[in-house]
Amino acid sequence: MIDVVLADDHPVVRAGLRAVVDGQPDMRVVHETGTAEDLLAWLDDGGRADVVLLDLRFGGAGRGRPRLGGAEATGTVVHRHATPVLVVTTYGTDADILAAVEAGATGYLLKDAPTEELARAIRSAAAGEVTLGADVQRRLLGRMRSPGETLSARELEVLRLVTAGRSNDAIARELFVSVATVKSHLAHINTKLGTQSRTEAAAVARERGML
Amino acid sequence: MIDVVLADDHPVVRAGLRAVVDGQPDMRVVHETGTAEDLLAWLDDGGRADVVLLDLRFGGAGRGRPRLGGAEATGTVVHRHATPVLVVTTYGTDADILAAVEAGATGYLLKDAPTEELARAIRSAAAGEVTLGADVQRRLLGRMRSPGETLSARELEVLRLVTAGRSNDAIARELFVSVATVKSHLAHINTKLGTQSRTEAAAVARERGML
């Protein structure tokens, strides 16, 4: 019997995960929390589980204090409590995925995954195996395959100003170079990122967290 | 007994909604679909319900053809089938909310709403009353209070696509309008935000969290 803990700030999603888990004969939900803090508190209090289902994005857009994020929570759970963490989240950006994987997540699934895939991922995680959702794998592979994703320092500087909304002329004056140089850098950036325009490059930069 | 139909592309969320609804003594789930098209097909086939729980953002980021959006589906259901629609979604942007309300949605809830609020909203919707989640109300009020910088729903939609890096032509095709219209919206956006270019507008939009 696999003991599962749920940590998600959406009551509806928690109910859904609980329904899926309890619908499996070989696993059960032993605890449920709505915040990462509560999850850590429960574990520190001696709570034991075989797998933690964790949502990234905890009450993210809130105007309150900067809450504990999913990535940090993942790292703490994995290292302090030696419990495998299966990240289950809605719209994972590349930055989110990388952060979670680097923090030691045992798996990463999107919430639109079918229930069988979720159950399989839980069993794999309990066994200590790493599983990534099909979408996630495709994303990571796409990242690996991209050839020249390493931008030079100068190119990053230009990209940062582009993301801030500056025009080529403004960037040129700001960096004390000619407009031709800025355009040259931008051309290289677009080639490396596989983008077609400055705005698209800015979008990709944000998505990948390269600011 | 209130008959409820679920339309959400996330199996886990569907399970959660089902659990909440079936946990109430006075309501039940009579049908479940994963796409807006299936929902309309079921209704056209004679399916009857007292309330439709609808997710905006259907398979949104997909690379496939432009699927039917939640707002359009809302309009069709409300007007063709005279059935109240309760929109239940994750992270509602102002554009989403305005679009759904304008399309005739009977209610708008975020998925992080507690289950009791959800149940209450379903009962209100079945009775024909309009209910908005606390968060949603606050958003709308905040939008009202803002003096001169209020972007229309359509403008926000354009701005969102600009922020995603799309070109005017791509935006036009995505929204089924002409390039001239997109440029017109963009001109208004730049006027209202005090910006000079699309990239600058995107930067301001991100900064002010209006996505």
Place this chain on the structure above:
DNA sequence: CGGTCGTTCCACCTTTCGGACGATGCGTCG
């Protein structure tokens, strides 16, 4: 030493954007 790479610049050309008009229809509100 020669090769690669980053940075800087140039010219030429095409596409795209943005500004500045106007015009229509469609709702709402006083």
Place this chain on the structure above:
DNA sequence: CGACGCATCGTCCGAAAGGTGGAACGACCG
């Protein structure tokens, strides 16, 4: 009703941005 905001389209034109194909210089490295 008329004024207003919104969304939708259009044209014209100049400015900005992007594509191509260079070239020069220095740094670093095997």
